[in-house]
Amino acid sequence: METVSDFFGKLVFDDRVMKAKLSSDVYQSLKKTIDQGAKLDISVANAVASVMKDWAVENGATHYTHWFQPLTGITAEKHDSFISPAPDGRVIMEFSGKELIKGEPDASSFPSGGLRATFEARGYTAWDPTSYAFIKGKTLCIPTAFCSYGGEALDKKTPLLRSMEALNKQALRILKLFGNTDVKHVSTSVGPEQEYFLIDREMYEKRKDLIYTGRTLFGAKPPKGQEMDDHYFGVIKPRVAEYMEALNKELWKLGILAKTEHNEVAPAQHELAPIYTTTNIATDHNQLTMEIMQKVAQRHGLVCLLHEKPFAGVNGSGKHNNWSIATDTGVNLLTPGDTPHENAQFLLFLCAVIKAVDDYQDLLRLSVATAGNDHRLGANEAPPAVVSIFLGDELTAILEAIENDEPYSAAEKTTMKLGVDVLPKFPRDTTDRNRTSPFAFTGNKFEFRMLGSSNSIACANMMLNSAVAESLKIYADRLENADNFEEKLHEMIKKTIKDHKRIIFNGNGYDDAWIEEATKNRGLLNYKTTPDCMPHLLDKKNVEMLTSQKVFSEAELKSRCEIMLDNYCKTLIIEATTMADMARKEILPAVESYALEIANTAAAKKSVIAGISTEYEEELLKKLTCEAQQISVKTDELNEEIMKVKDISDIEEKSYAIRDGVLVKMNELRAVADEAETVTAEKYWPFPTYGDLLFGIK
Ligand code: ADP
Ligand code: MG
Numbered sequence: 001m002e003t004v005s006d007f008f009g010k011l012v013f014d015d016r017v018m019k020a021k022l023s024s025d026v027y028q029s030l031k032k033t034i035d036q037g038a039k040l041d042i043s044v045a046n047a048v049a050s051v052m053k054d055w056a057v058e059n060g061a062t063h064y065t066h067w068f069q070p071l072t073g074i075t076a077e078k079h080d081s082f083i084s085p086a087p088d089g090r091v092i093m094e095f096s097g098k099e100l101i102k103g104e105p106d107a108s109s110f111p112s113g114g115l116r117a118t119f120e121a122r123g124y125t126a127w128d129p130t131s132y133a134f135i136k137g138k139t140l141c142i143p144t145a146f147c148s149y150g151g152e153a154l155d156k157k158t159p160l161l162r163s164m165e166a167l168n169k170q171a172l173r174i175l176k177l178f179g180n181t182d183v184k185h186v187s188t189s190v191g192p193e194q195e196y197f198l199i200d201r202e203m204y205e206k207r208k209d210l211i212y213t214g215r216t217l218f219g220a221k222p223p224k225g226q227e228m229d230d231h232y233f234g235v236i237k238p239r240v241a242e243y244m245e246a247l248n249k250e251l252w253k254l255g256i257l258a259k260t261e262h263n264e265v266a267p268a269q270h271e272l273a274p275i276y277t278t279t280n281i282a283t284d285h286n287q288l289t290m291e292i293m294q295k296v297a298q299r300h301g302l303v304c305l306l307h308e309k310p311f312a313g314v315n316g317s318g319k320h321n322n323w324s325i326a327t328d329t330g331v332n333l334l335t336p337g338d339t340p341h342e343n344a345q346f347l348l349f350l351c352a353v354i355k356a357v358d359d360y361q362d363l364l365r366l367s368v369a370t371a372g373n374d375h376r377l378g379a380n381e382a383p384p385a386v387v388s389i390f391l392g393d394e395l396t397a398i399l400e401a402i403e404n405d406e407p408y409s410a411a412e413k414t415t416m417k418l419g420v421d422v423l424p425k426f427p428r429d430t431t432d433r434n435r436t437s438p439f440a441f442t443g444n445k446f447e448f449r450m451l452g453s454s455n456s457i458a459c460a461n462m463m464l465n466s467a468v469a470e471s472l473k474i475y476a477d478r479l480e481n482a483d484n485f486e487e488k489l490h491e492m493i494k495k496t497i498k499d500h501k502r503i504i505f506n507g508n509g510y511d512d513a514w515i516e517e518a519t520k521n522r523g524l525l526n527y528k529t530t531p532d533c534m535p536h537l538l539d540k541k542n543v544e545m546l547t548s549q550k551v552f553s554e555a556e557l558k559s560r561c562e563i564m565l566d567n568y569c570k571t572l573i574i575e576a577t578t579m580a581d582m583a584r585k586e587i588l589p590a591v592e593s594y595a596l597e598i599a600n601t602a603a604a605k606k607s608v609i610a611g612i613s614t615e616y617e618e619e620l621l622k623k624l625t626c627e628a629q630q631i632s633v634k635t636d637e638l639n640e641e642i643m644k645v646k647d648i649s650d651i652e653e654k655s656y657a658i659r660d661g662v663l664v665k666m667n668e669l670r671a672v673a674d675e676a677e678t679v680t681a682e683k684y685w686p687f688p689t690y691g692d693l694l695f696g697i698k
Contacts, residue, residue: 009255011059011135013052021051034129035185035328037165045097045127052133053082053095056140064095066103066125067141069156070110071563073370073456075287076146078105079139100142101127110146111566112154113559123148128157131284134254143284152556156458159551160280163465164188166549170472171325171333171349177479178345185328188465191276192286195317195453196293197268197305198240200696203688204303208586212578213571214307214454215372218587218670220677221313222691225267234263239300239697240270247272247296254292256285265381266315267694276322276445279465283458286319290454302697308452309375311690312670316376317453321460324445325349325468335444344489347402348475351496353446354389355474356467357439358503361387361525363463363542364439364450366533369564371571373452374529380510383438383449386518386526388505390437396506402490403497436509466551473549530568531655537561565651569658576642576662579669583635586686588628591676594684595624620679627676634669641665 009016018027026047032038056064065077084094103125110123125144133142146155153159164187171186204210209217236244244261251258257275264271272293274285290306297304309316325333333349336342357364364387368377376382391399401408434440440447451460475492482488502522507514518524527533536542538561546552552560602617641661648654677685688696 004252007249008252011253012255013055013133013140014255015132017055018048018051021055022048026051030129040101040129042097042101045101047097049095049097049100052100052140053093056133056135057082057093059135060138061135061140062138064099064140064142066105066127066144068105068125068144068146069283069287069456069458070146070154071113071156071560072111073156073454073567075291076105076110077139077141078103103142103144105146110154111563112148113562113566123154128161128280130161130278131281132255134288136254136288152553152559156456156462157280157283159556160283160458160462160465162551163462163469163549164279166469166551167325167465167472170469170476173476173480174348174472175327175345177476177485178341180327183327183329183331186325186333187328188279188461189276189324189326190279190282190457190461191274191322192282192451192457193271193273193320193322194286194289194293195264195269195271195319197266197310197317198243198270198297198302198697199268199305199693201298201301201303203693203696207687207693208582209575209578210303210305210310213575214305215310215575216312216690216693217575217579217666218582218673218677219312219690219693220674222689222694224691224695225314236261236263236270237697239302243296243300243302244270244272246300247293250292250296251289254285254288256289258289264315264317266311268697269315269317276324279323279457279461283456283461286457306454308370308372308454311694314690314694315381316379318376318382318449319451319453319455319457321448321451321457322442322445323448323461323464332444334441334446344486344493347493348489349472350395350441351493351500352468352471352475354500354503355471355496356464357387357389358500359471360463360467360542360545361503362527362533362536362539363467363546364448364460365525365527366530366537366564367459367463368450368452368455369527369530369533369568370452370455371530371568371575372454373450376452377450378515378528383436384509384515384518384526385528386509386515386524387438387450387503388509388518388524389446389503390434390440390506390509391504392434392441393506395441396504399497399501399504403494403501434506434509437505438509462551466546466549469549470545529659531565531652531659534561534564534568534655535652537564562651565655569645569651569654572658572662572666573642573645576638576666579666580635580638580642583631583669583673587673587676588631588635590684590686591624591628591631591680594680595621595628597681597684598624623679624676627672627679630672631669631676634665634672638662638665638669 018030022030026044029041029044030048033040063079063081065079067075067077070076082093082095083091086092105125123146125146128143128145131143133140145158145161147158148154167188168186172183175183207216209215248258257277258272259275260273262271263269272289276282293304327333336346365385377385398408438450440449448460448464451457478492479485479488502524505514515526519526537557543554543557546557547554598617598621602614605612605614645654645657645662648657
């Protein structure tokens with residue numbers, strides 16, 4: 001029987017393959033490029049391309065593509081075949097270093113937020129050798145960055161790589177100050193836990209809202225929802241288990257370390273978590289995972305919903321971004337150490353994160369902002385829209401002791417002095433876990449929990465890396481010029497705790513009292529919607545930080561802000577239009593047909609028995625007529641709102657108008673339509689109900 005280790009990574013041009021197939025010189029040069037960012041020679045590229053092509057062809061590939069992540073949030077590819085005519089009329093399979101390194105997709109229809117004027121519609125893709133090439137179907141996929149000819153990033157990968165480099169640079173400065181000169185590279189790792197829903201394909205196909213928008217726009221609450229909590233970690237149904245097995249196999253072939261899977265809180269909701277890896281690879285893998293989840297579902301007569309809120313009244317789906325910083329020598333910098341020296345270093349990195357999250361709450365918030373995620377954040381099922389950090393009681397107490405020059409515990413007599421004391425061991429506690437915090441320390445990593453299930457993790461990580469790089473830069477600047485390193489270090493850590501402790505909150509993040517406390521007393525930001533937060537991308541402090549860390553240019557930031565808001569507007573207009581269409585063409589005719597049946601029943605009864613009571617039919621008929629009337633009125637009002645925002649050209653203004661007009665009317669229409677669903681006979685209802693969708697998989 002074929003075992004997992006036989007096929008794991010079979011479709012990946014990974015280190016094993018490179019080592020086995022490339023000449024030693026070529027392998028060494030490529031390794032240098034991968035590990036240290038050294039420039040790649042064209043002769044090396046040619047050698048790699050040729051070997052890569054042979055390997056791909058052996059594994060069934062006929063085409064290649066530069067695989068990239070444009071700002072649409074999904075991945076893009078343009079396939080070219082390897083074939084090239086030979087003089088004798090046959091074809092040979094060819095692939096050059098030039099084709100490997102650089103591609104020129106016709107990029108005019110990818111969003112650029114005005115960066116690429118349409119007459120200069122060309123952008124180019126550039127090979128990212130730090131992420132392995134892989135085979136999908138019959139195509140060799142080469143992970144690439146996507147830029148304009150002016151050098152501006154048109155994708156999510158470029159700024160992500162730049163942010164990793166920014167963090168590397170500053171972290172190395174700090175490590176050097178602590179005497180760690182053997183470290184050559186510092187990188188961030190991520191393990192993203194991915195939530196999703198599985199529903200039956202036949203049912204899906206009967207709902208225009210799911211087809212066009214990925215979420216249900218109508219649907220009355222089923223008699224049973226998630227209140228029994230019987231789905232979480234429950235037994236996985238056979239059909240779902242088969243799906244998970246097939247999915248794992250596909251992911252493993254691509255070298256994706258899919259590790260855990262379980263049912264989630266909501267019915268039909270599940271989770272998949274991979275083992276963590278370097279951030280840019282984790283990003284590529286998560287994009288691939290989402291794509292393959294959907295593909296495999298199709299093969300199993302299922303649909304995988306990645307929307308953040310497919311069902312109202314039922315928990316939505318998020319993605320937990322487990323993040324840490326590690327050296328190339330294998331040290332996790334977010335792990336408390338055994339010696340006073342290591343501890344001081346740990347505390348400094350911890351403080352860098354605390355400071356970063358407090359200083360750039362807005363960037364973290366907006367990095368996860370989409371129309372879909374707006375339904376989740378702050379809805380008592382996901383973290384609130386207020387960013388805060390959970391550290392746990394023990395670590396918080398340690399920081400307090402440092403801040404106040406007090407002994408950490410009664411047993412100790414002396415105050416904590418960094419560089420002298422060993423921190424008390426605090427266990428990596430998995431039982432006392434706070435699940436309501438947006439940003440939780442979990443022993444040796446932080447878990448950023450605000451991401452939506454369909455978000456690319458690139459956005460959150462580029463902001464996180466940049467903000468932490470900025471804290472580290474400030475620390476390094478001060479420490480490098482300090483007369484007394486240890487004193488300065490102690491003073492800086494104390495100051496960070498004092499200045500930023502407002503961001504630390506160990507209580508229940510879902511509690512309304514916390515939001516009050518956070519915003520009123522602590523002055524933390526509470527940007528509830530995408531239009532609220534996105535424009536802050538262009539706040540002076542944010543532009544200054546992101547440009548000085550060389551992660552974005554100002555033009556890139558402007559274009560991104562515009563694209564994200566445009567995306568928000570388009571999403572909602574598609575949803576609104578779909579709603580109006582479903583209301584007019586499906587829901588109203590259904591309610592009317594049922595009303596007609598009731599009217600006919602009453603008339604028939606009366607014609608058989610004169611004077612018989614038809615009170616029930618009459619009351620119901622009145623109710624149905626009233627509901628239909630309401631639906632019609634609300635549909636008209638929704639259409640009016642859609643028309644109103646059409647001509648607003650300023651994208652910020654438009655996003656507010658949509659949020660405060662269109663979205664409000666969508667909710668009103670939904671309320672009356674859902675009410676009508678509860679009084680309309682089931683056989684008339686035009687599409688599968690919540691009960692059908694959520695409990696439909698046997
Ligand atoms: P949970 O209880 O939340 O499932 P786990 O320890 O299983 O916690 O980890 C969840 C995710 O965090 C997994 O994807 C795992 O690989 C990842 N993870 C574990 N350690 C690290 C680390 N040092 N850096 C980044 N991610 C990590
Ligand atoms: Mg988790």
